[in-house]
Amino acid sequence: MKIGLYFGTFNPIxxxxxxxxxxxxxNSNLDQVWMVVTPHNPLKKKSTLLDDYHRLQMVHLATEDFPKLQPSDIEFKLSQPNYTVNTLVHLEEKFPEHEFSLIMGEDNLKSLYKWKNYEVILQNHDIYVYPRISAEPENIELKNHPKIHLINAPIVEISSTFIRNNIKEGKNIQPLLPAKVWEYIDHNNFYRK
Known part of the structure; x- marks a missing residue:
């Protein structure tokens, strides 16, 4: 099975x-997309980042009606700080029957060369890239790499930071969240302070 890995803090999804x-x-040759919840990096200030369990629970709630989307806590079990290359090695050992690819925004592709062992990632894994308005239109050399697949996906410029700030200000952001995720946030009083 061909699995696309979509990493994020999902704070909130x-x-x-x-x-x-x-x-x-x-709209690609991926069979499933795993939403990989990135754990809190102990070296970073936690301030607005919800507990790992709550963010994973929101991903479960958001994806339960989408059989091709699966939540993943695979990085919770790895030592921190963690690098994507290590996660990929771990997944290949744990699920040798699957072929893993990465999903990222065009803005992240620009900085891929700064990632630990990015050449190893590119050598062994396809990368599916979706467009971002925030990505500079300048030519990204990696765009022509045979492992890079530019997918003509809808451009969605909604950020979790925007959502958190609006909740804190008491604004209604329900249309930006899956209904069950909004209910979970509202019930638990998250992001209000």
Whole structure:
């Protein structure tokens, strides 16, 4: 099975994440997209980042009606700080029957050369790239790499930061979140302070 890995803090997961993940699952040769919840990096200030369990629970709630989208806590079990290359090695050992690819925005592709062992990632894994308005239109050399697949996905410029700030200000952002995720956030009083 061909699995696309969509990494994120998902703090919180919103409709933009689902639009991209579902588009990749339906309009590429990927069989499934795993939404990999990135754990809190102990070296970074936690301030607005919800506990790992709550963010994973919101991804479960958001994806339960999408059979091709699966939540993943695989990085919770790895030592921190973690690098994508290590996660990929771990997944290949744990699931040798699957072929793993990465999903990223065009803005991330620009900085891929800064990633640990990015050459190894490119050598062994396909990368599916979705467009971002925030990505500079300048030519990204990696765009022509045989392992890079540019997917003409909808451009969605919704950010979790925008959602958190609006909740804090008491604004209604329900249309930007799956209904069950909004209910979970509202019930738990998240992001209000």
């Amino acid at each position: 919103h409709v933009g994440h689902l639009i991209i993940a579902n588009h990749m699952a339906e």
